[in-house]
Amino acid sequence: MVNAKLTFFNIKYRILLAVIGLTAFVQTNNAQNITVSAEMDSTLIFIGGQIDLRLQMSQPADMEVDFPLLTDTIIKEIEIVKASKLDTLSRENQRLLLQQTFTITSFDSGLHYIPPIVFEEASQKLGQKIETNHLSLMVVNPFEEVDPQKGITDIKMPLNTPFHISELLKFWPWFLGIIVLGGIITLVVMKLTGKKVPTNIFKKEEPQLPPHEIAIKELDKIKEEKLWQRNLVKSYYSRVTDTLRHYIEDRYEFSTMEQTSDEILDSFKEIEDIDKKSLEKLNTILKTADLVKFAKYEPLPDENDLNMINAYFFINQTKREEVKSLEEEKEAMLQKEEEENEEAVTNK
Secondary structure, rough: OOHHHHHHHHHHHHHHHHHHHHHHHHHHHHHHHEEEEEEEEEOHHHHHHHHEEEEEEEOOOOOOOOOOOOOOEOOOOOEEEOOOEEOOOOEOOOOOEEEEEEEOOOOOOOOEOOOOOOOOHHHHHHHHOOOOEEEEEEEEEEHHOOOOOOOOOOOOOOOOOOOOOOOHHHHHHHHHHHHHHHHHHHHHHHHHHHOOOOOOOOOOOOOOOOOOHHHHHHHHHHHHHHOOOOOOOOHHHHHHHHHHHHHHHHHHHHOOOOOOOHHHHHHHHHOOOOOOOHHHHHHHHHHHHHHHHHHHOOOOOHHHHHHHHHHOOOOOHHHOOOOOOOHHHHHHHHHHHHHHHHHHHOOO
């Protein structure tokens, strides 16, 4: 009897060990069949910039493994701006390839290490941790190189080369003869047709400033008012974005005041003569302004200055280059010379 009981016990013990071993084999095999990875668009950004972090997982189709739940931050120094929906990229060989994209940003300069991201649900079901590779992100603050004694300097405006009247002296007799002859012909024609000589012929009309000059003057005014320094951050970003919206309407001739930031950026897809860097600057300004106005976001002082610099950059990079005709240049020269002659006579 005793031997029979021992034999029965040994059989049960061996069966139990076999079941445990089979379960461990299945779990280990499943764990090996799951692969995860993490990658970023770039390992270097300016402070306040945005890049995409993508998580991918390859798993058997008959398993249920959940992605990590990331909401506001990746780590303390790296924030999540936007998270995409979980996408299924492929279904091949009884396997699924899943991906989720997170738009991230940082306002803390320096080198930040991102530890491996753990797929927690997979850890509980498979009995071991499934982790991504570790990452690192360098955040650069362009203002750290500024001399505190000198402060931040303004953007240099385009250099205007002065024009000298002496360059046209050899053409003076011809210009004078053309002016006199043109005046005589005009008076004769008006006399013959019975038209009156206009009394305001010498009245100067103020020229309409081009859109980029109007926008730059408005930005100068906003900067002088020091709005964000007086805790008027929302008003500061509203004024800056309104200035850019008016400039875009006048420059590219499409409505912006009733459009959202994303709609404005989408409108530029049909415009070929604008570079990617200018659109990135505009995107940074508009998105920061939206966060300030609708999410009560409080930007850092350096970020406020950087957005003003980005606004100047966008306008200067996209302004329309005015090409004057030869006739317009001659007319401007003659008008300037007449003004100088009138001033000389007055001084005598």
